[in-house]
Amino acid sequence: MQTILSIAIDAFAYGMALFIICIGLSLTMGLMRVVNLAHGAFAMIAGYIASYAARDLGLGYAIAIFLAIIGTIVISIPLERLLYRRIYGSPQLTQVLMTIGITFCVIGITNYFFGPTLKTIPLPGSLSQSVNVGFKTIAAHRLFVMACGVVVALGLWFLIEKTAFGIKLRATVDNAAMADALGVRTQVVYAVSFAIAIGLAALGGVVGAEFLPIEPYYALRYMVTFLVVVSVGGAGSIPGAVVACLLLGAVDTTGRYLMPEFGNFFFYAAVIAIVCVFPRGFFGRAQ
């Protein structure tokens, strides 16, 4: 019983960490139709910034997260203007190649400046202790990640479904030319939603660093995981991403607990099964 509980808690926390990173990718892919394989690279950049701020400069965890998000968005703006803007609406293969290229560059440059070693982000005392929740003690950091995931999911849902910006965003997605003609500044909408996606990647990269450790190959190692999660959930769908992250997080964590020698086998077997049954993902829209 204890094992099942700890698997469930770990799976939930891992799934939520995945969710925070992947929902940004889901937004770029579903709403902006860009297969951004460099998404993990942005999460990695954020991890490095946070690690530098918290470990080398001795700033607080909250400030480190804030700096990481701002810093990553600032880095992403010229990339969006110079590179991404050219591949909106291109064939998927072009987008894949361009973003793999960006990923490679980020990996090479990061390693040049920070070296190949693993970077840690020191947790504050309040998050590194464990908390008794009645039936079990849980690491406070796990609870923090879960809370972040829930907040992000609700916040995004509110933003897209309930605000004026969300309406403009959905209009742009459905028909960019028509939205433009009706006075929606689609370029601004694209830029803002790209920044939101990158900011979420940054947040996920920092709070998820306990599960996905920050190192130069981070961007390449988890690129496939993020892409897989998004396509299983259905690009652009928040509930889809939640379900996919929790399900795949559960499959992965259970596999690692019970049969560690099989590695990622169950994860990818589950992915093939799911994609064969739901080719557009759980909540994907017909294209």
Next chain:
Amino acid sequence: MRDVAGIVLIVAAGMAGYWLFPDNLALLTRVIAVALLVLSIDLIVGYCGVATLGQAALFGAGAYAAGIACVNGVTEPLTLIAIGALAGAVAGLLMGTIMLRAHGLAQLVLSIAIVQLFHEAANKASAYTGGSDGLAGLTVGPLFGVFEFDLWGQTAYLFGLALLVLVFIALKFVVSSPFGMLCRGIKEDPVRIKAMGSFVFPVLLKMFVISGAVAGIGGALAAISTQVVGLDSVSFELSANSLVMLVLGGLGTLYGALVGTVIFMGFEHAVSAINPFHWMTMVGALLIAVVLAAPGGLSGLLEKITASGKRTRGGRA
């Protein structure tokens, strides 16, 4: 006539490599094996328009099949190549059946999932594949019973070159046959091809099988020449790199696949000796440059230049 000249050029380039770099024949043989893999990707991506990031699964299937057969006493090189081709074709059939169920992004993700699954399976079945240590101890018998595979890799290289030329000629026939044309038609507009009364799925599946056989031959050649099969032959990295080579050379032309492989692996050899991370930055920058400046790859660029040259000549006349 152009194709005959092209094939003569390939043979000449191969022989030039043989005479110019007698100390690097192992690397050159590796280039040939990867060139076969890139050709096989070209068949699927360039001619059928199915994006895949999992082609190394077929390459690895050929390599492991040949390796396992070799360890179990089959040492005749041509038989090993045939076994590799067969294993690759079977893997291609399997992969095509799964991948062709989906479209677009899901297809790409399926191809990645398949290669990762192959990777884990090869890692897990260490009794047969040697797991992460690799499958070592392959002793290949002499070719035709005469030519031993020597330490310098001369036999392996010439054998590989001959294989590459034969495969290349065969593929030239395949892509210019009515079947090859049908594949191109499907790439342009599958709905229209369906409306014209032909079935899309079996045609694409057939191309997957052919492509699998070619990749399997490449894998078997790699296994024979290096006498070891490592887990990296079924890796996502190999799949991604070979797709990059193809795009660098140019999609949809068989020559582009060869040119891209040679240039990419030559650069890799030169730069990664200095620092592997500089290499990644360079490949990344190269990819971005190709996508932005030359979407048709190097061969597309060449065509553009010759085409504009022709126009100027026409203008002057």
